Amino acid sequence: MRTYPFVTLDVFTDRRFGGNQLAVFPDARGLSDAEMQALAAEFNLSETTFVLPPEDPANTARVRIFNRTAEMPFAGHPNVGTAFVLADRAREGRLRFEEPGGLVEIELERDAAGAVLAAIVAAPQPLTIGAALPAGPIAACAGIPPGGILTARHAPTLASDGGNPRVLLEVTPEALAAAAPDHAAFRRAVETLPALGGRLSLYLYRWDGERLRARMFSPLSGTPEDAATGSAATPLAGFLLSLTGAEQQALEILQGVEMGRPSLLRTTARRTGGGIRATVGGGCVPVLRGEALL
Template sequence: MTRYLVYDVFAEAPFEGNQLAVIPAADTLPEAALQQVAREFNFSETTFVYPPEDPAHSARVRIFTPTMEVPFAGHPTIGTAVALVEAGLGPEMVLELGIGPLPAHAAQGAARFTTAAPLEVLAYPEPALVARALGLPGDRIVTTRNPPVMASVGLPFTLTELADRAALSACRPDTAAFEAGRDAYPGALDFAQYAYVRDGAAVHARMFAPLDQIPEDPATGSAAAALAAYLAQDERPLRLSLRQGEDMGRPSLIGLEADGRSVTVSGGARRIMEGRLLL
């Protein structure tokens, strides 16, 4: 039997934030079981922790959505770092991810990591297609300051500024439009959408990836990191407090700092349950 832990990540209280399953001793599982286990939990991500390949590092971490393995994601990195420090590692650590070694710090139920992965601007999707995907009238999409952009610091998301908080709440994803976006932009994580509203240092956001069996994600650190890196091209240093998940009843809080060279993502993680996989 293999132990598992479940955390609420980027949460300020139990039953908030984004759920994460952590398998601390994944080397006890057969390779073929990893995707099946992630699908069984059906959280946006599950992490599988292995001994590091480099003995100077803390752990090797593999991240699975319900449908695929991904090289990097934010809330799995935060939650896994907290799980590792609770197991006696850290507080400083280096995690081996699909994007390479990533420095992290965890203590007292919170963690942060810093990524220096370069910002990739992959495309500027048509605002009309983005509006269809979000189920919004076209005039709710901001096209002047920061038009919709597909960007990545490890995982690609379409970052779209909306006119106001009411527009963010009004989003109703249209799966057919996501399919059209996936076909138009292959390799772009099924046209995952990160819609946001900004007021100075305060940001509210929502993330939709229905083609990856994630109708809505309560907290998306990798998308938040891409947004910070993108905005930091014109604003340095940049510090943001980002709230996500409020419209789906799982409020989350993500801290962001960017200087044009790297992005630091921070937040809390609370262990909410644990058990055994009967495999």
């Protein structure tokens, strides 16, 4: 029998049982693709990560991220949590993870004693803005009336910066509170809206003073609602910057409140010669340790 140690963490929080849960296998050598997917499904968390030696020794590790049903090219909270686990491998305060979505650079913030306070993840690609989508089918997916979507600034819009594309939509406070994913409407949208490419994740947000409140639904990939979604927060930060004339901005996003797992995601976005680049950062708390038996 083979044994594989793992740890679990709560990410984008400073306390246990808040934030978004993550499982990390610090040494996944010998695991097959099918075994990684099976373990991710067994943990039944939004994501599980598997750490392998890097292909380029200049980098820290090769990191593979699986949700309940498939491998992901990039995701935010898995990188934050994995960075905490691998913090002792950092060179000059930085980690570099090889992922299908590109090379992910992570900066660690430490206190005076050297303990890690936060990990700041740079999205591996510049912002890509995709198709604008009709409000009616998207509202149906979120279980809200079409009038709950605000379109003065933008229509529901696909965007990505290395992860799976997300549909970004601004909603009223009432709609954000009442929203609930409608699985049948998600399936209809995927079947009837070719721009989605066969997959659909919604990132709903509203302004709350200078901060954003957000929720994320992705039921077709096994996550009806996510407590903290870094790979949606970074394209949102970049997309909102693209709607202004500013060179850069920083935004805090509060997510997971409706699930009882409040999460705080700190984002930045800036214009560069190669497009708009974004980061997301936050804290992390270890929760469990154990071994998988295979």
